[in-house]
Amino acid sequence: MNSVFLRRPHLPVAPGCLLAVLCFANLVDAGRQTTVFHGTVTRPDSHTALNLVPDHVLFAIDSSGNTRPPRVIDGVTFDSNFRRIAGYSDARAPGRLDNWDADSNTIGSDAATMNAILNDIDCCEGPNSYAFDVPNGLTKLQAFWQGNAETRLWDIMVEGKVSVDEVSSNGFWDGVRFPRDDNRRYTLFEQTVDVTDGRLNVTFGQLYSNGPDHPRKDGHHILSGMVMSRVPLPGDYDGNGMLTTADIAMLTRSIVDGSTDSQFDLNADSEVDVDDHRFWVKNLKNTWFGDANLDGEFNSSDLIVVFQAGKYETDVDAGWHEGDWDGDQRFGTGDLIAAFQDGGYEAGARAAVSAVPEPSSAALMALGVIGICRLRKRR
Ligand SMILES: [Ca+2]
Ligand SMILES: [Ca+2]
Ligand SMILES: [Ca+2]
Ligand SMILES: [Ca+2]
Numbered sequence: 001m002n003s004v005f006l007r008r009p010h011l012p013v014a015p016g017c018l019l020a021v022l023c024f025a026n027l028v029d030a031g032r033q034t035t036v037f038h039g040t041v042t043r044p045d046s047h048t049a050l051n052l053v054p055d056h057v058l059f060a061i062d063s064s065g066n067t068r069p070p071r072v073i074d075g076v077t078f079d080s081n082f083r084r085i086a087g088y089s090d091a092r093a094p095g096r097l098d099n100w101d102a103d104s105n106t107i108g109s110d111a112a113t114m115n116a117i118l119n120d121i122d123c124c125e126g127p128n129s130y131a132f133d134v135p136n137g138l139t140k141l142q143a144f145w146q147g148n149a150e151t152r153l154w155d156i157m158v159e160g161k162v163s164v165d166e167v168s169s170n171g172f173w174d175g176v177r178f179p180r181d182d183n184r185r186y187t188l189f190e191q192t193v194d195v196t197d198g199r200l201n202v203t204f205g206q207l208y209s210n211g212p213d214h215p216r217k218d219g220h221h222i223l224s225g226m227v228m229s230r231v232p233l234p235g236d237y238d239g240n241g242m243l244t245t246a247d248i249a250m251l252t253r254s255i256v257d258g259s260t261d262s263q264f265d266l267n268a269d270s271e272v273d274v275d276d277h278r279f280w281v282k283n284l285k286n287t288w289f290g291d292a293n294l295d296g297e298f299n300s301s302d303l304i305v306v307f308q309a310g311k312y313e314t315d316v317d318a319g320w321h322e323g324d325w326d327g328d329q330r331f332g333t334g335d336l337i338a339a340f341q342d343g344g345y346e347a348g349a350r351a352a353v354s355a356v357p358e359p360s361s362a363a364l365m366a367l368g369v370i371g372i373c374r375l376r377k378r379r
Contacts, residue, residue, distance in 0.1 A: 034153075038163040039141075039191025047114035049188060050142060050227060052076045055239070058134050059228040064120025071113045078117055078225060118146040118186050122223040126154055126205020130226070134200050137241050138231035139193050141202060145224045146186040154221040155207040158191055159200070162208045186224065192231055200228060235266060235284040243285050245294060245321045251280055252320070252327050277327035286351060288344025289325045290336075298344040306331060 034041065042049070052060075054075040062071060062078040070079045141158065153166040167189065193200060206219025235243050237250040254264040254272055264272045266279040281287060290298035292305045306312070306323035311331045318324040323331030326338045344350060 034167050035165040036163070037165070038158065038161065039189060041164060041167060042188050042190075043185050044188055045185045047073055047111055050074070050144075052227065053229065056229045056232060057227060058139070058230055059132055059226065061226045062117045062120055063122035063223050063225055064117070071117060073110045073113050073117070076227070078113075080120070118144070118224045120224060121145070124220060126219045126221050127157075127203050127207055128205055128221065129201065129203040132200045132202075132228050133198060134195055134228055135230065135241060136195050136198055137233070139195050139200055140190065140227075140229045140231050141193060141200065142188060142190050142227040142229070143202070143204075143223060143225070144186050144188045145222045152220050152222070153206075154204055154219045156189055157203040157207050159193055163191055164189060165208050202226075235280050237263070243280075243294075245319055248277070248280055248285075248320045251277060252324065252329055255327055256329050274327050288339070288347070288350055289342040290339030290344060292321045292323065292325075294320075296349045297347075298339060298342075299346050 044050075050073070052074040057076050060073075060076045060078045062080040064080045070077045072078070143156070153168045155162055156164040156167060167187070204221035204223060230239070232239065233241060233243065235247055235251070237247045238244075240246075251264055251266075254261060255274065255277060259272045261272065264276055266276040266284065269275065281289060285294065287294060287296050288298040290302055292302035295301075305321060309318070309322035309331075311318040311322045313332055315330070317329050318331040319329075323335050325335040328334070339345070
């Protein structure tokens, strides 16, 4: 497999994005040069290249547009009825070809299902726009197709910018057949987009002409399926796109329970332990031990929050917002020492801090607070 690097000097795209990798040199021939500005174009031969994670998938579409029951690949449901998919709209009605190669319409394994979806071709006059309602944040877009469309070269535009100029599936319909329970090759376009307005827009068609060397083709795209997936934020265990006390609670529980789940091994040392707890606080949330309300500062507000929770030196589970800062699910003296030794008390936001208190003064502060806590507790 060869890699081809293509650079073009005058393009309506952001600087720094002009270099792209196209993995298939045989897609490049006279007058038919595919150029990738954003994302990647590859030619996998298995459904596993989609790397589908069911919990992360927002939309999965089999573009055949018929009314058969949805098909499932690697635990992800590919719906064939666009109208049934909430939050999705297509601007035009494409001309869909349902099972144009009925010979391969064998449904059984995930691989055969993928094969069937690839044979349900959405072949239509471009440009054709699709819009998806997705949560703000990073979303991975995948679009895939198959078939010999050598007279067609179309462009892919994402969020108003050309991502691929003159993509096709030229030469893909080359008679190569995989066993019935395996897949054919297909073209896979992938791009990760930072969505800020709750909507992801994709357009296929002849959208961008890169000069006389690349005469316009008909621009009618084919499309077998599309997947939109949330790109999870590390440490966001409840998947709400934010790092909150609910997330560190899940992490802490995993540490205490001796979990081996790799999503909790934040520092990638093959252990789920207190170092991952520290990683969440310092590297992901970028705050201080003691910042009970996770507003980025450790101050008297946090001490009020934890003492109002009333779990100091009690033998009951305590969360981060209840004073468990060292990750043992209890609020005790060790948490106050850990917080004051971290040096963030009344020091403002962590990123803005250049100097931390001397260890001796931090320890004195901790002892002072511990004394106050004991007095309160006796009342
Ligand atoms: Ca979260
Ligand atoms: Ca670890
Ligand atoms: Ca705080
Ligand atoms: Ca604790």
